[in-house]
Amino acid sequence: MADLTVSDVRWQGLSGRMYASRGAGKARAEGEAAPAFVLVHGIGVSHRYLFRLHQLLAETTDTYSIDLPGFGGTPKPGRRLSVGDYADFILAALDQAGVTSCVLVGHSMGTQFAVEAAIRQPDRITELVLMGPVVDPRRRSVTRQALDLTTDCAFFESASSNLIVLTDYLRCGPRWYLTELPVMMAYPLEERIGDVGVPVLVLRGAKDPVASRDWCQVLAARAAAGDFREVPGRGHVVQHTGTTAVARAILDFAGRPGRTLEATA
Template sequence: MASNRNETTMSRPVRIEVEAAGHLGHVFASRRPAGTAGEAAVVLIHGIGASHRYLQRLHGLLAESVDTFSIDLPGFGATPRPSHTLSVAEHATYILGALEQLGVTEFVVVGHSMGTQFAVEAARQQPSRIPHVVLMGPVVNDRRRTVAQQALALGRDCLFFESPSSNALVFTDYLRCGPNWYLKNLRVMMDYPIEEKIAGVTAPVLVIRGANDPVAPADWCRRLAARAASATFLEIEGTGHVVQHNRAVQVADSILGFTGAAASGNETAQGSTA
């Protein structure tokens, strides 16, 4: 029976504590009924200081068509803080290990902001498990590689291009993260050369940005896509950096279309653009 994409048709995701690679995180799982045909699962990865909360709208829409998992990485959201700051590679190892424990052997990895770095690294570590990679608002722009430039871009985004709800989600998660842990992870983010690492990704890549996003400008996203073996670039009008929250329907439809899950998803959900 067809359902309206603007209504909540799935039950709330189940939170699962998963220890992998010596670290504890939370996985929020929405699985379709047993025996339901579907494409590879989709795994959503948050950015620096954030959590699964600003991915919830996108998660709910994707879960209508495919098994969907959102992760609170170790040290973020309500997860315990690791004894040391994890590298991008260590976060990727956690993601791969956690999903393996849950029996998810193949999945589309979708990262936002710093989460795009974890997505790229996971696709490099175990390419056979990841058929598609989606990068939303990727960082760090290689022509604005200072903390001051990134802070200015983020400030402009929050002031002029975000919705009150997206700002509320991000800022409350930043408060939970705390300045010390945020700054430690900021150095990790700034030091990761995603523009070099993406060349090692063999899976097709979709780069998405909000058309008003000052953190991930169009020229940077196009240059990043050009360095991938196979990539598509997409802009979504009328929003800034937190594109997956403010334009969740468009982002979900783009991901499903890119991965080939749109046709099977339409059997259970008819898309209507908000």
């Protein structure tokens, strides 16, 4: 894959980080002007559980992963951030990197940020990928979310994915996690997705207890141009445990099928 470069992102007093793989992908080598891939993590975690997917997508075109303010060891903001704040930060990071066209890929709470960014700048976001989206209205309680996540970690994740998530939670810390948790719980993804004008892929691991099949199918149906796919045998952190299948689904959805990828999971 292309060399990974790291840069700080600062916007309106908020600080984050961007990880970029530029210029060595097959699409660039073949002279194609393919939109970049931009990966966005969920609550409490960082780019690290997206890294396997980043590696594979970077074989095809420029690929970026973002550590949002307060996560991944970045400075904690002095106030609670809204989903819109995170979306604006993502768009500012893309401005800083000179990304004018991209496929935006969000996981878990990152799907909320991705939807808001796509609503704000549909001309920049060519397609939207929502992996393990939250929060299902039928599970809109902290207790239910905690139970589903515990079930997922205990039965459907690998030791490496659990280690990454746990250590990132520790880096995030309980104060910031609990500050942002109500924001995640309150966001009406099932309503906001109807305002997205670009094609949307809703993707889940078939054993994911957090993002159920019914919920994901509802989201795909409410999108103006929605598609739904599953990765068999995988849980919530499907991009880490089923990386090759996820990358192939994203490439197919983005109109880049047939590329040879080195299998990682």
